Amino acid sequence: MIEEPKTGMNIIVKTVTRLTTGLILLFGIYIVFHGHILSEGGFAGGVVIALSFIHLMLAYGREIVLKKMSEKVSELLGNIGAVIFIIIAVLGLFTGGYLFFDFFGKGKPFNLFSAGLMPLYNIAISLIVGAGLFTVFVTLVFFRSEKK
């Protein structure tokens, strides 16, 4: 007889979550780093990364996830992403004379560095989106429990 856990869902869900969360996180990171050859890798990847944490939170309950990734940390990450994005954009202004100028060179197709600064922008965007979505989820879902 397995005891009913105190927080979160039952053991089947927890086990499946334990096995899949890492894979989901990895998939999100893959989309982010692959995004410069698709359109908008940053947004989709960021959403998937945030989903992996939300998945964990649904299965195990709030406290366990907030220990790993608290709201303050995620807000900070989002802000860092935004600041990185703007810094890269303004660096273009100083090096090439244009905002968003690609001072990295466009690179060759099918090589490792093939789209200039796009991967860096994608990483910054994924930080903003992932952290933002996670924070929004936490604040919306646990809105009333915070009040009490």
Place this chain on the structure above:
Amino acid sequence: MLPLVVVIPIGIAFLISFLGKYYKKLSDILATVACISLAILSFLIFYELRTMNYEPLVYKIGGWLPSIGISMVVDGLTAVMLIVVNVIALISVLFSVSYMEKYTDKWKYYALFMMMLTSMNGLIVTGDIFNMYVFLELGTISSCVLIAFGTEQDELEASFKYMVLGTVASTFILLGIAILYSYYSTLNMSDISLAVSKGSSTIVITFLTLLFVVGFGLKAAIVPFHAWLPDAHPSAPAPISAMLSGVLIKSLGVYALVRILFNVLGVVGSNILIILGVISMVVGGFLAIYQKDLKRMLAYSTVSQVGYIVFAFGLGTPLGIFAGLFHLINHAFAKFLLFLNAGAVVYATDERNMENLGGLREKMPVTAATSLVGSMSISGVPPFGGFWSKLFIILAAVQAKEFTAAVIAILISIITLSYYLKLQKQTFYGKLSERWQDVKEVPLTMCIAMIIPAVICAGLGLLLLPQIKIVFLDPAVGVLANGLEYGSIVLQNIK
């Protein structure tokens, strides 16, 4: 230099949300410094445009040529709007430093404020129609959050209403952009303008005009679509009401509408705008008389005055466009000032119902005097700018043979005068009741922030002097009056 008008406010917004939590005073300083530099920058851009003999400055983002990349375009109209928006934002920040002390989380307010400023600057500067949509949405979202900033019942309700109607509006605008893209296969405004001037079917242009009038008309609160404005503008904190009524609906609504209709679609002057403008004048004016709430009356007055502006632009003649633009500037400063006055009254007395106020002139001399200037300017009493702009609107209407509309405009201006006299009488004149014996004048920074726009309001009539008019207003009117030549002029100036 040009992209800085967008980069500075958005960078400062993220910086404030990054650091403001830990250093409370820093957000005040950062926001003020950013707004001062933006105001200086807007004048510098105007100066640079003037040295270039009013040839449009085109800036290629990322070094990509327009129609592949996004471009920023500064011509006469853009430069004037930039100056108006940034000067008003600077005064608004001065006012907020003291006013926002009663709210918690002041740094969040500043971050959102800078976001709103980003959206307005970006929308004015951009030369790409989808980019315009993105900035429009940014402005809607940030202003909606600012309206709900107090999280009281009426603020949340007004914010919800505004957001729902604003989203419907932007859906229509996105549909218009989709149809534009499907016909002309480009999103660059000058490219579309060039393609339209080479010949296009009337049905498509009419349909697009309707879509954009509904979309931007909702943002500009022209009458059939005005329902959100009298709720939303009074509910916000005073500096934000002032910004919303002063510049946000003008840049997000009127400027974007006029730019797209005149310069992109080539519809210079249309009967739809004339009819909607006249209806807004009448409805807004009559509803404003019956209001008891101070800020609500000002909001209905905004509906009425935006009606004047839209009507004047709808005439499509150079004189009409000139009158509309001049009234836009006058109304921006006057209504901004009046909302600040209302904010000062609320700050001192915590009462918005005009029937309970009265006699505040003795206790709050600066507020009363500046409010008198604003009211007289907006209702069209001779030495102030508002008189001249209304005179020009009526002259333009007569010149365009719209006699009925001209008569209506004159009648509504009398009604405007009547409700502003009511406002003055009930709030600042009359007998001071027992309740307000120990009311004090507002802090010094707020007084300064009210005196500056009052001086500007009084001085705006000077724009009509021929030497200043040629420098400041004529190039802006020329851009709109040229209509579809906008496309080829901009494309010639790409370097």
Place this chain on the structure above:
Amino acid sequence: MIEYFLCFVLFCIGLYAVAVKRNMIKIIIGLSIMGYAINLFFTLIGYVHNAAYPILSKVNITQQTSLNMVDPLPQALVLTAIVIGLAITIILVSISIRLYEKYGTFDITEIRKLKG
């Protein structure tokens, strides 16, 4: 042609929900449906029958099919529009949660502190 008409039907369903329904959550859903209808319309504009996907790959380059590609620009624009839609939905939901806290109902006819 039929797909454009269906987009229009979807748009009208959303508009109906926004205009007629009284529940705030249903209004938000209606707004989302309107947004999706426009997004679908925008994506269909860029669609080309029997064309390749708009990603540059070695197969594409060698077979010279790069001219016959689906237009990628509407897809990028729609992604941007989806992001904006997400932000709008989040703000509307958070406002309605706050309103529910104040009034204890989602019915907009009972939330009437401000009159027209």
